[in-house]
Amino acid sequence: MSTILSITDLRKSYAGGFEALKGVNLEIAEGEILALLGPNGAGKTTLISTICGITTATSGSVTVGGHCIEREYRAARAMIGLVPQEINLEPFETVMNSVRFSRGLFGKPRNDALIDDILKKLSLWDKRSSQIKELSGGMKRRVLIAKALSHEPRVLFLDEPTAGVDVELRKDMWDVVRELRESGVTIILTTHYIEEAEAMADRVGVIAGGEILLVEEKSDLMARMGKKELQVFLIDPVATVPEALDQHELRLGEDGHSLIYTYDVKAERTGITTLLNDVAAAGLVLSDVSTRQSSLEDIFVGLVSGEDA
Numbered sequence: 415m416s417t418i419l420s421i422t423d424l425r426k427s428y429a430g431g432f433e434a435l436k437g438v439n440l441e442i443a444e445g446e447i448l449a450l451l452g453p454n455g456a457g458k459t460t461l462i463s464t465i466c467g468i469t470t471a472t473s474g475s476v477t478v479g480g481h482c483i484e485r486e487y488r489a490a491r492a493m494i495g496l497v498p499q500e501i502n503l504e505p506f507e508t509v510m511n512s513v514r515f516s517r518g519l520f521g522k523p524r525n526d527a528l529i530d531d532i533l534k535k536l537s538l539w540d541k542r543s544s545q546i547k548e549l550s551g552g553m554k555r556r557v558l559i560a561k562a563l564s565h566e567p568r569v570l571f572l573d574e575p576t577a578g579v580d581v582e583l584r585k586d587m588w589d590v591v592r593e594l595r596e597s598g599v600t601i602i603l604t605t606h607y608i609e610e611a612e613a614m615a616d617r618v619g620v621i622a623g624g625e626i627l628l629v630e631e632k633s634d635l636m637a638r639m640g641k642k643e644l645q646v647f648l649i650d651p652v653a654t655v656p657e658a659l660d661q662h663e664l665r666l667g668e669d670g671h672s673l674i675y676t677y678d679v680k681a682e683r684t685g686i687t688t689l690l691n692d693v694a695a696a697g698l699v700l701s702d703v704s705t706r707q708s709s710l711e712d713i714f715v716g717l718v719s720g721e722d723a
């Protein structure tokens with residue numbers, strides 16, 4: 415797949431010297447959905463604003479479809495649609511006019527068939543003549559997407575598309591985003607919701623303190639998530655893992671009161687039965703057992719706090 419967005423050593427210092435982006439490098443392939451996860455203040459909005467030309471970079475370069483966002487601003491910007499975090503719609507305008515107007519801002523000729531199509535795709539067709547103020551929050555968010563799509567961008571940025579949206583509407587939004595990708599639009603979304611990244615993204619990027627800490631295929635992350643830990647608590651502590659249990663690759667828990675076994679949930683044989691039999695055969699008496707799944711959340715929290723997941 416070809417690269418549609420290329421970010422090289424992008425830095426942004428705000429007036430006063432605060433460095434919000436500290437040398438971001440990122441390549442985005444045409445047609446993918448990339449979810450950018452990061453805590454508050456990580457630099458997600460700054461990154462999007464810089465790519466979209468709302469904020470100017472201090473240094474570094476960004477190209478969209480091969481167009482430099484500084485030297486070929488118009489061509490680059492025309493390829494981008496931005497769905498902002500905040501709902502900034504004109505309350506007395508109708509849905510249809512609001513979307514048409516957005517297209518006009520990009521100097522594109524009127525195209526009613528295209529606008530009709532966008533409104534239908536976003537389930538706004540029935541509301542096309544309604545004023546914005548008559549819409550629910552979820553519908554307003556869809557109008558923001560319709561506006562962002564009105565000039566036929568190839569790359570769509572969604573800045574926290576489901577912040578404050580209830581679970582059902584969030585799932586509707588996920589469907590909308592997946593359908594947009596089917597239609598060939600590349601999507602970059604920022605989110606605080608890990609399940610949102612799990613549900614939609616092809617790749618997941620983690621940003622914190624103005625730096626990209628990881629960009630990985632979601633399926634690889636899911637494979638990591640597939641790990642589970644079984645902790646076997648012992649009545650009498652042991653100083654080391656008994657030799658008889660060597661084949662199980664166990665770790666010793668705190669104070670020698672437990673043995674920890676990591677296994678792959680998806681594996682046909684987890685090895686738990688043999689392990690427990692061998693533990694008993696080694697003369698160890700159990701007081702309890704517990705299991706714990708490492709999740710994308712663990713990986714995320716570990717990365718952001720600078721520890722291993």
Ligand SMILES: Nc1ncnc2c1ncn2[C@@H]1O[C@H](COP(=O)(O)OP(=O)(O)OP(=O)(O)O)[C@@H](O)[C@H]1O
Pocket residue numbers: 428429432434452453454455456457458459460461
């Ligand atoms: N105009 C500005 N002037 C000075 N500092 C700013 C400005 N805009 C953002 N910042 C700072 O830059 C950092 C990154 O902010 P940004 O809004 O990009 O984070 P974010 O990841 O989008 O956060 P959130 O998840 O809370 O939306 C923050 O520390 C913020 O205070």
